[in-house]
Amino acid sequence: MSQETYDSEPEATRREAGEAESSRANRGWWDRNADEYQSDHGTFLGDDRFVWGPEGLDEAEAALLGPADALKDMDVLEIGAGAAQCSRWLAARGARPVALDLSHRQLQHALRIGGGVPLVEADAGRLPFRDGSFDLACSAYGAVPFVADPVQVFREVRRVLRPGGRWVFSVTHPIRWAFPDEPGPEGLSVSASYFDRVPYVEQDERGDAVYVEHHRTLGDRVRDVVAGGFRLVDLVEPEWPAWNDQEWGGWSPLRGNLIPGTAIFVCERDGRDGA
């Protein structure tokens, strides 16, 4: 997955990786791979569409953040925004989005596309905003699959949301962990334990992580949401639509028609103090 910046190909392995190592590795990986990511997926994502994942589920149709006409004048935080495509869609609905990402290069792509959305370079585990700054928070595959401590991220999101605020995020569907990340028939046979939470790590010749992905089971994710101070309102598993004939890494029509590829958690900030 990684590029020519290394003397040799990174080694793919499973081992523990803490918060700091995961953050450092993923910042570097996204900085090195942002150009390729935007070139490969920018057309599918659209400059100002809000796409929840490789299935192509669009917020304009799904309305997981609420009715589009209710977004007007809402303060919205997009986490792991990449080139801020979703934020541009929100701004066009009259919302006031802020697009946050760990990767400088991803945010440079946001600047290249333009649109005037405020951009913030920061880690989702330490949000540089005052308490109660936003009405909504959202993330399309941003940050959550890559962090060692998702509860810390959820607590931060809760802190910056106003009471009753919605937090909607998509991640790779946990069931995919048990299958090879391949779009073809080889991606249809279970090859690993769904219950093995040891992170997927790519490391360089010195053993330093250059890419990290963390696995949580579906039950873990629900418990994390609750531990972070949210109520789970819905869990959406988009089905592969007939119009979508595009592969995206291990996501493909073949697999998408048989097993879910994306899980979208629709959460609301609970009213408890000190959660």
Ligand SMILES: C[S@@+](CC[C@H](N)C(=O)[O-])C[C@H]1O[C@@H](n2cnc3c(N)ncnc32)[C@H](O)[C@@H]1O
């Ligand atoms: C798969 S991309 C998704 C980007 C965008 N939402 C999209 O749909 O194209 C994941 C993004 O999460 C960002 N990211 C990874 N870890 C992060 C963290 N700890 N804090 C903030 N952003 C992070 C990456 O830099 C990358 O831009």
